[in-house]
C-alpha cells in the first residue's frame with residue numbers, strides 16, 4: 747500500500763538524518779524535514795502528515811493553493827520553495843507561511859507592497875544560486891550581501907534564513923562547496939546585525955545530498971523523491987521557468 751511505502755521512506759530519511767547528525771556532532775532536533783510535495787497527491791501528502799510531519803514545500807502557487815484547500819485543517823506550515831512570479835504573489839500570500847525563494851529586488855518590492863495592502867508581514871528566506879548555474883534561480887553569491895541589506899529595508903519582510911539548491915553532481919565535494927558557501931553567507935549576514943532579520947535557518951539538502959548539507963550546517967532539508975517516489979516531470983520544469 748502507498749501509505750506503507752511513504753511511512754517506510756520517512757523512517758529511512760529519519761535514519762539518514764540521525765546518522766548525518768551523529769557524524770557531524772549535531773543534535774538531530776536542529777534539522778527539520780520539509781516535505782517537498784510538488785506533483786504529489788493530497789492523499790499521499792496526508793499519509794506523511796499523519797506520521798507527524800507538518801512542514802510542506804510547494805513549487806507552484808496554483809498547485810499549492812488547490813492542495814491547501816483540501817489539507818488546511820491539518821495546521822501545517824506552508825513554504826513556497828519554487829520560483830515565485832510576481833503576478834502570483836497575491837495568491838501565495840493567501841496560504842503561504844514562508845517564501846523561501848526571494849531572489850530579486852522586484853519580487854521583494856512587490857511582496858512588501860502586497861503585504862502592506864493586506865496589512866500583514868511575511869517570513870522569507872533569501873535564495874542564493876550557490877552552484878553558479880545560469881539556469882538556476884537565486885541571487886548570485888557575490889551579490890547576496892548587498893541584496894540582503896536591501897531586502898532588510900522592507901519592513902514587512904522578515905528574513906529568517908537562506909535557501910539554496912546544491913549542484914546536481916555525483917562529485918560530493920562540488921556539491922559540498924555549494925553548502926559551504928551558503929553557510930559563509932549566513933555568517934556574514936549575521937555579522938551585519940540587521941534589524942528585522944535573523945538568518946537562523948539554512949534550507950539546504952534534498953533526497954540525494956541531505957547528508958552533505960547536514961554536515962555543512964543545514965537546519966532544514968527539503969525532501970521529495972526519497973519519500974514520495976519519482977516525479978512525472980523533470981525538475982527543469984520547475985527550476986528553469988523564466989518569468
Ligand SMILES: *Cc1c(COP(=O)(O)O)cnc(C)c1O
Pocket residue numbers: 782784805827828911952953954968969970971972981984
Ligand atoms: C523538488 C525540490 C526539492 C526536493 O527534491 P528531491 O530531489 O525530490 O528530494 C527540494 N527543493 C526544491 C526547491 C525543489 O524544487
